[in-house]
Amino acid sequence: MEKKTGEPLISFGLLTEALNLARANSLWPLTFGLACCAIEMMAAGMARFDMDRFGAGVFRPSPRQCDLMIVAGTISKKMAPAVVRLYEQMAAPKWVIAMGNCAISGGPFYYPTQYAIVPGADLIIPVDVYVPGCPPRPEGLLEGILALEEKITKRGRLRKFRNVKG
Amino acid sequence: MLKDDISKALAPLKLERVAPGDYGKTGYHLEVDALPEQMPEVASTLLSTGCFLESLTALDFPEAFHVVYHFANFRELCRTVVKAKVTKGKQAATISNIYPGANWYEREVYDLFGLKFAGHPDMRRILLPFDADFHPLLKDFGTEQANA
Numbered sequence: 001m002e003k004k005t006g007e008p009l010i011s012f013g014l015l016t017e018a019l020n021l022a023r024a025n026s027l028w029p030l031t032f033g034l035a036c037c038a039i040e041m042m043a044a045g046m047a048r049f050d051m052d053r054f055g056a057g058v059f060r061p062s063p064r065q066c067d068l069m070i071v072a073g074t075i076s077k078k079m080a081p082a083v084v085r086l087y088e089q090m091a092a093p094k095w096v097i098a099m100g101n102c103a104i105s106g107g108p109f110y111y112p113t114q115y116a117i118v119p120g121a122d123l124i125i126p127v128d129v130y131v132p133g134c135p136p137r138p139e140g141l142l143e144g145i146l147a148l149e150e151k152i153t154k155r156g157r158l159r160k161f162r163n164v165k166g
Numbered sequence: 167m168l169k170d171d172i173s174k175a176l177a178p179l180k181l182e183r184v185a186p187g188d189y190g191k192t193g194y195h196l197e198v199d200a201l202p203e204q205m206p207e208v209a210s211t212l213l214s215t216g217c218f219l220e221s222l223t224a225l226d227f228p229e230a231f232h233v234v235y236h237f238a239n240f241r242e243l244c245r246t247v248v249k250a251k252v253t254k255g256k257q258a259a260t261i262s263n264i265y266p267g268a269n270w271y272e273r274e275v276y277d278l279f280g281l282k283f284a285g286h287p288d289m290r291r292i293l294l295p296f297d298a299d300f301h302p303l304l305k306d307f308g309t310e311q312a313n314a
Binding site for chain 2: 077078113115116
């Protein structure tokens, strides 16, 4: 039994922590983009910014092999059922990053009488990390992935360095 | 000149207006007004002159919809605009059996304006969700919410 947050019903203590460490350092994102934010996501995956440094560069073409969904772009009402289906096809534990203002709140496409878009990914799927920007720079997405790693392991990635004295 | 050929071919149809246009000003070599029920004949004639359908859209005026057809040609620069006024509540005639490319254009016009095309094989919505109950390019769409 999985809760929406992806936390298991039974916890194995230290083993879970070790598993979470592994999960946090090999977040495999799903290959898909909905709009211009996907260009920045691709840039983050390429050599200059290189998401592989954090183990998150292995974009998988199938939702069954993924544990991270990066919602990069505007979600139109026509697209929303497909996004939900992809999310539901992913095996738990799974996480979602809402990348860019459109995925957070509809961005520049939202106004009171609009009829075409879903104003926010969190209206259709649970979102773990929000990365603001229009679009966010690749560094922003990397920061979001590091924040997600901290959320998964419940400890800072750079903690051991922060504690070094002298 | 292709536009002369086209106006000659359209002459037997007795259309409301077939006039040469000023291409430099309007971008049309030939401007045509037709009744909506004449559109299949007009389209067949234009097809026989080798023109292709460039675009099909509509305009929402208080008394009628203006359905606007743009035709162009690959061999010679010759753009033809055909306008058909469809009274509100009436249906336009489909040309999708003549120009298969018109199929989705006509669905788009139905989707955004609520104007149906008689004889169309698949008159469903195309861009908006199938269960939508509005036609967003109508002039009165969204005015109530905006004024509230």
